[in-house]
Amino acid sequence: MSVITVNKENFQKEVIESDRPVLVDFWASWCGPCRMVSPIVDEIAEEHPEIKVCKVNVDEEAELASQFGVMSIPSLFVIKEGKVTNQSVGALPKNQILELL
Amino acid sequence: MENTYDVIIIGGGPAGYTSAIYCARALFSVLVIEKLSPGGQMTQTSQIENYPGFEDGVDGFELGFKMQKGAEKFGTKTLRSEVIGVELNGEIKKIVTADGEFFGKSVIIATGADHRHLGLPDEEKLIGRGVAYCAACDGMFYRGKTVAVVGGGNSAAADALLLSKICEKVILVHRRDTLRAERAYHSPLMKAENVEFVLDSTVSEILSENIVTGIRVKNKVSGEEREIPLNGVFISIGRVPNTALFKGQIDIDEYGYIIADETTKTNISGVFAVGDVRTKPVRQIVTAVGDGATAAHYVEEYLANL
Ligand SMILES: Cc1cc2nc3c(=O)[nH]c(=O)nc-3n(C[C@H](O)[C@H](O)[C@H](O)COP(=O)(O)OP(=O)(O)OC[C@H]3O[C@@H](n4cnc5c(N)ncnc54)[C@H](O)[C@@H]3O)c2cc1C
Numbered sequence: 001m002s003v004i005t006v007n008k009e010n011f012q013k014e015v016i017e018s019d020r021p022v023l024v025d026f027w028a029s030w031c032g033p034c035r036m037v038s039p040i041v042d043e044i045a046e047e048h049p050e051i052k053v054c055k056v057n058v059d060e061e062a063e064l065a066s067q068f069g070v071m072s073i074p075s076l077f078v079i080k081e082g083k084v085t086n087q088s089v090g091a092l093p094k095n096q097i098l099e100l101l
Numbered sequence: 102m103e104n105t106y107d108v109i110i111i112g113g114g115p116a117g118y119t120s121a122i123y124c125a126r127a128l129f130s131v132l133v134i135e136k137l138s139p140g141g142q143m144t145q146t147s148q149i150e151n152y153p154g155f156e157d158g159v160d161g162f163e164l165g166f167k168m169q170k171g172a173e174k175f176g177t178k179t180l181r182s183e184v185i186g187v188e189l190n191g192e193i194k195k196i197v198t199a200d201g202e203f204f205g206k207s208v209i210i211a212t213g214a215d216h217r218h219l220g221l222p223d224e225e226k227l228i229g230r231g232v233a234y235c236a237a238c239d240g241m242f243y244r245g246k247t248v249a250v251v252g253g254g255n256s257a258a259a260d261a262l263l264l265s266k267i268c269e270k271v272i273l274v275h276r277r278d279t280l281r282a283e284r285a286y287h288s289p290l291m292k293a294e295n296v297e298f299v300l301d302s303t304v305s306e307i308l309s310e311n312i313v314t315g316i317r318v319k320n321k322v323s324g325e326e327r328e329i330p331l332n333g334v335f336i337s338i339g340r341v342p343n344t345a346l347f348k349g350q351i352d353i354d355e356y357g358y359i360i361a362d363e364t365t366k367t368n369i370s371g372v373f374a375v376g377d378v379r380t381k382p383v384r385q386i387v388t389a390v391g392d393g394a395t396a397a398h399y400v401e402e403y404l405a406n407l
Binding site: 031 | 146147229230233237241
């Protein structure tokens with residue numbers, strides 16, 4: 001499945017109301033570790049149709065970032081049935097991201 | 102045996118992929134195993150000014166990708182996975198990853214280094230809640246706030262300068278009475294009006310209420326301790342080599358570096374160490390790529406005599 005770009009408008013529908021577990025990646029184009037994680041998250045989206053993978057660009061969506069208390073990027077959140085069940089900061093390898101899920 | 106390569110390279114930074122270019126051009130089968138993406142620490146800087154050939158500087162992430170492409174052009178394979186175990190003694194070396202086992206007639210270790218942590222209680226818990234290691238990544242979350250930078254080297258100085266442009270106030274905490282950073286950093290730092298120096302001092306505690314609220318610093322000369330209220334702590338006190346995987350199998354020095362001289366040979370035959378993980382005086386991209394070429398030379402010699 002493809003990665004969904006999330007913003008303030010579609011957040012409720014794509015993340016909160018999702019019937020699949022959601023992995024949300026908060027990132028920015030100028031952040032090296034974010035760029036390292038980004039292709040890994042893309043790969044997870046492709047290989048795991050049971051998971052919905054979303055990305056939030058913190059430059060464009062500062063409000064969402066502060067709503068999640070993001071103070072460090074990349075930040076990954078796992079959201080199940082509208083609730084954050086796990087989170088981590090920093091670049092993680094794929095196996096460790098899958099463990100979060 | 103399936104999944105067997107002439108050379109397995111652990112780590113896809115500049116040292117790993119340069120080793121790969123040279124080994125693949127020597128017509129060996131080569132697998133690079135990288136847990137994140139190519140480039141290693143280079144990805145953390147968008148402007149590398151001292152890698153020859155790029156008079157306008159080069160983005161580290163792009164350079165990493167180019168090194169990978171160059172190696173793949175000659176037949177190098179890349180596996181994106183984390184190496185979680187190794188068995189290096191014996192003629193065939195076993196590499197265990199999160200995605201299965203691989204076997205190498207020779208192994209080049211290029212796992213580089215990571216941020217050094219202060220080692221204070223609660224530090225790990227507060228990462229992303231006021232404790233940070235990458236000013237370029239996280240500085241913007243502290244716009245208009247007060248932060249500390251801990252450290253006195255080039256990267257601490259660069260971080261303090263960068264943060265001084267974003268934050269209300271930057272407090273540079275260093276354990277000596279002068280910075281170790283190159284001269285080039287001193288005068289811009291002195292000129293920045295919102296940078297305060299707390300020298301001869303160490304951080305003894307990170308104060309928090311769910312998120313960071315301050316630090317306690319101890320002056321090493323007077324012994325005096327005091328609390329400084331602030332919103333963030335950027336820790337920039339150098340690096341630690343990624344060698345935990347190899348402890349007990351390979352000779353490692355007291356700082357964690359794999360003991361290998363300019364030949365890149367470790368104490369185990371057929372196992373080589375390149376780049377920042379190796380004992381050496383200068384850890385830069387150019388010295389990492391230099392190691393890659395040297396390792397390939399000795400790998401070739403080793404495989405010829407198997
Ligand atoms: C912010 C910053 C700025 C810098 N600026 C410059 C500069 O301007 N000029 C310069 O010359 N140098 C600079 N350096 C230093 C330079 O980046 C390093 O010296 C160089 O990257 C070392 O290369 P390496 O290949 O040995 O290791 P690294 O670049 O550290 O690469 C190691 C790789 O191994 C991978 N790895 C580690 N463990 C495992 C495992 N278990 N399984 C799989 N993969 C693993 C890592 O993910 C990483 O990609 C800078 C460093 C930093 C942090």
